[in-house]
Amino acid sequence: MTNAIETTGLVKHFGATRALDGVDLRIRLGSVYGLLGPNGAGKTTAIRILATLLEPTAGRATVLGHDVVREAAAVRSKVSLTGQFASVDEDLSGQENLVLVGRLLGLSWRDAKRRASELLEAFGLAEAAGRQVQTYSGGERRRIDIAASLVAIPEILFLDEPTTGLDPRSRSQVWDLVRRIAAEGTTVLLTTQYLDEADRLADRMAVIDHGRVIAEGTSRELKASVGSNALHLRLVDAGRRAEAQRLVTRVLGNGVLPAGEPAEVAARLENAAQAAAVLSALSERGIEVAQFSVGDPSLDEVFLALTGRPTETTHTEAKR
């Protein structure tokens, strides 16, 4: 068996809402897989079905060969879920939470305590061990949530938006943890709205929008589907973007890529020489360029090209 997770035509309705609308996934054993998409795309629903918290309306899902509906208990014995919200008791200390989970998983009091200290140490939470979780910082909170999922190392770890709301330093700490967990052989399925997160962590990813997988592959494959080279320009005057976009279209003979930020223009190139033509056309017209680069399209652009809409991240950046 090389696939840790397989789903076929997975559908989930909540009343009239179709949270999942026929999702097929094949996730290889030992890989890190990303489910990528904006809020409400169906990522959390998918992960909750796979962790046996929800039953699908239609379709089938197996986790390590066990059907998630008929063999839910077998699935639960092999997976761990770190949900998007509190998955530990905020009134209890970090240490007590880990002992609690250890006891429920069948460890003796002594082993549960030893395991708790090991994890607290490894997650840089030794100092915070005795404090109530509600006093933890966002980053500490996330780490104790993840630690609680690793009291017994699962064969598959589900992480629902592991870094949403974290500061950059805490994010990179969580990324480091995910890499370490994956390096030890646990299959990781994570959901994220951050394209760079999927890009950094996931071996393969599925882009989900409105309950459907609209693209699947490695980060390289997804980028290639949009075009191998992309030109990124940042204008000095954001007010002249529309004019610049028209000019770029005329020079290149194809459409510009949708870009997130107001002063940004992005376009697909067939070869690097076209970049020079664009730049000289812009300078002839007196449109000043603050910055330019030629390279892989970003995953933001991939998402935009696939859905025609910017992602949540680009939204917020655009507002700033």
Place this chain on the structure above:
Amino acid sequence: MNAAHEVLALRARPRPASAPSAVLTLAWRALLKIKHVPFQLFDVTVTPIMFTLLFTFIFGGALAGTPRRYVQYLLPGVLVQTVLFITVYTGVGLNTDIHKGLYDRFRSLPMWQPAPLLGALAGDVFRYSVASALILIVGFILGFRPQGGATGVLLAVALVLTFSFALSWLWIIVGMLVRTPESVMTTSFVFLMPLTFASDIFVDLTTMPGWLQAVVGRNPVTYLASASRSLMHGQPAGRDVLWTLLASAVIVLAASPIAMRLYRKER
């Protein structure tokens, strides 16, 4: 890094905890919460003291001549009422845990599924016991002298705890059905108010109009209050005790399967 290597290494998982061990562990969690948030005990300490004092002194003179005489009748009943009021917090606590996402963790663990509910109930029964003890202490100070002695008092308390445990299953259902802890509170009290006031907790059944006697006489809380009064005062209580136990059994048998189904159901 070497240590971390060991910590995160994939290895065989232990065999999940047995059902009793899981329930005990989750009861331990409930007690830890009390240790960390002693304010949780506010409702099981202040309410009982307040109720006992208020009802004894406000109604005592009018209903029995003196508060001291009234407290002999009232105390077993006020114990029933106070503890039943506190049972609502079972639903409130559960609702909070569910909405915070903690129950997602519990439900995705390979353990006996009813354990989290039973563990929470076990912790609550501890709180009910604390409340009962306080009411008895206040009662003794006010001059309550149970003729049934320690055995009678303990049997009465055990009966109150049994019925409270049963009634808590109803609030578990409410706690899973409604959206906020506040509405758990309001919904539960809509049932609890008539249930406790339309009983013989405060006054003897025979002082009520005939039609009301018919209703109040069939209220399980009346059986419970009568039973605990008789037990504490050393009077025959067999019939009332049996009816109370029967009512408790019916509530548990009817409510726990519904509660479990809701628990397993998606949210």
